[in-house]
Amino acid sequence: MTVLYFAWVKEKVGMSTETLTPPTDVTTVGALMDWLTVRGPGHAAAFADRSLIKAAVDQVHVPHTAPLAGAKEVAFFPPVTGG
Amino acid sequence: MTSQTAVRVQREAFDPGMEVGDFCRHNAMSGGVATFVGQMRDFRGDTRESGDTITAMTLEHYPGMAERQLEGLITEAKSRWPLDDVRVIHRFGTLQPGEPIVLVAVAAAHRSEAFEACAFLMDWLKTEAPFWKKESTAAGGAWVDARAADEDKAERWRR
Numbered sequence: 001m002t003v004l005y006f007a008w009v010k011e012k013v014g015m016s017t018e019t020l021t022p023p024t025d026v027t028t029v030g031a032l033m034d035w036l037t038v039r040g041p042g043h044a045a046a047f048a049d050r051s052l053i054k055a056a057v058d059q060v061h062v063p064h065t066a067p068l069a070g071a072k073e074v075a076f077f078p079p080v081t082g083g
Numbered sequence: 084m085t086s087q088t089a090v091r092v093q094r095e096a097f098d099p100g101m102e103v104g105d106f107c108r109h110n111a112m113s114g115g116v117a118t119f120v121g122q123m124r125d126f127r128g129d130t131r132e133s134g135d136t137i138t139a140m141t142l143e144h145y146p147g148m149a150e151r152q153l154e155g156l157i158t159e160a161k162s163r164w165p166l167d168d169v170r171v172i173h174r175f176g177t178l179q180p181g182e183p184i185v186l187v188a189v190a191a192a193h194r195s196e197a198f199e200a201c202a203f204l205m206d207w208l209k210t211e212a213p214f215w216k217k218e219s220t221a222a223g224g225a226w227v228d229a230r231a232a233d234e235d236k237a238e239r240w241r242r
Contacts, residue, residue: 056213081226082214083212
């Protein structure tokens with residue numbers, strides 16, 4: 001799957017996108033964050049406070065409990081501030 | 084009805100007067116057109132006197148999802164009110180103080196649905212559309228925090 005990061009999540013992770021194949025027991029957005037967190041200090045810093053992180057699966061807003069089944073694109077970002 | 088694209092997410096500046104004029108011409112038979120133009124402030128905080136001066140702003144967006152969310156919001160608005168037409172323009176990239184950031188224009192037979200749908204679109208856009216503002220001040224750049232008040236404004240439209 002493609003994982004995208006935006007705004008300060010992107011800055012903390014240190015990249016805007018990566019292509020990953022999580023293990024099969026990573027079945028939810030929250031579990032993906034757990035798995036990403038241990039990939040490095042940047043990821044750990046970005047995901048330190050989960051209450052600040054919003055997620056989208058295939059460009060649709062989802063809660064952290066959402067399943068990943070079949071997801072091609074998962075994005076993590078802070079609460080939006082446009083308009 | 085119009086053949087114009089309803090949603091435009093663009094780096095280029097736009098002229099609100101030209102856009103609203105064009106929208107009105109395309110919807111000349113609509114009794115009411117309500118518009119909102121969001122412009123870049125030159126200060127951070129509640130008032131210009133108490134806040135820091137902002138020299139520039141960078142708007143980041145999620146290409147693809149931004150357009151899709153805005154189109155979804157328009158579909159939702161049209162399901163709630165009898166609207167003739169909607170146009171939404173949102174900038175990304177670097178902006179200077181005073182520049183227009185966002186335009187929402189709504190055409191309907193009568194004013195109340197145009198006003199309400201315009202407010203609805205702005206309130207939901209603020210909490211749903213994937214854009215993020217980074218403000219530059221003399222102290223450096225800082226991401227803008229989401230405001231609880233914006234969440235409350237969006238919440239009043241939930242049903």
